[in-house]
Amino acid sequence: MKYLLVCVSRCRSVCMSLRVFVSPGVQHVSGMIIYTASAVEAVNGTDVKLKCIFNSSAPVSLPSVSVAWYFQPFHAGREEAVFYYSGRGFPSSAGHFREHVVWSGDVQKKDASITLLRVSPAFNGTYSCRVLNPPDVHGSYGEINILISTSFALFWLRGP
Numbered sequence: 470m471k472y473l474l475v476c477v478s479r480c481r482s483v484c485m486s487l488r489v490f491v492s493p494g495v496q497h498v499s500g501m502i503i504y505t506a507s508a509v510e511a512v513n514g515t516d517v518k519l520k521c522i523f524n525s526s527a528p529v530s531l532p533s534v535s536v537a538w539y540f541q542p543f544h545a546g547r548e549e550a551v552f553y554y555s556g557r558g559f560p561s562s563a564g565h566f567r568e569h570v571v572w573s574g575d576v577q578k579k580d581a582s583i584t585l586l587r588v589s590p591a592f593n594g595t596y597s598c599r600v601l602n603p604p605d606v607h608g609s610y611g612e613i614n615i616l617i618s619t620s621f622a623l624f625w626l627r628g629p
Contacts, residue, residue, distance in 0.1 A: 500526045505611030513619045521581040521598035525605045534602045536581040542594040552583050590617045
């Protein structure tokens with residue numbers, strides 16, 4: 470059996486890929502769509518939820534679905550693993566995300582979100598959410614750019 474990978478849509482907030490299986494007289498289509506915000510702003514020292522919602526053409530099966538989160542700094546640097554989920558959460562045990570990330574999702578509800586705890590400017594960068602739900606395993610991920618501010622402004626509006 471052969472298959473053809475077709476990228477239907479790809480932007481910062483939505484990624485969808487389709488795989489078309491080709492065999493004599495039979496064609497099947499499967500696909501994965503990932504929804505994320507394209508950018509998130511947060512204040513230094515606060516907690517930030519990174520939402521990642523997915524839609525799969527295959528039924529979600531707890532033993533087979535997996536989620537991986539990665540981080541790429543805005544400046545030159547290597548991609549770093551942040552969190553992995555497969556039946557349960559596996560937060561990073563090393564690096565600057567150690568003790569700074571918790572699972573906030575529910576794969577039964579197609580939610581692969583995580584929460585970053587006590588963020589700092591070192592967390593500025595691009596986060597990618599990658600979900601595998603066999604047979605939907607190719608080309609599906611969402612990206613979120615995060616900018617951490619060291620302060621925020623508070624405005625009071627008075628009426629007439």
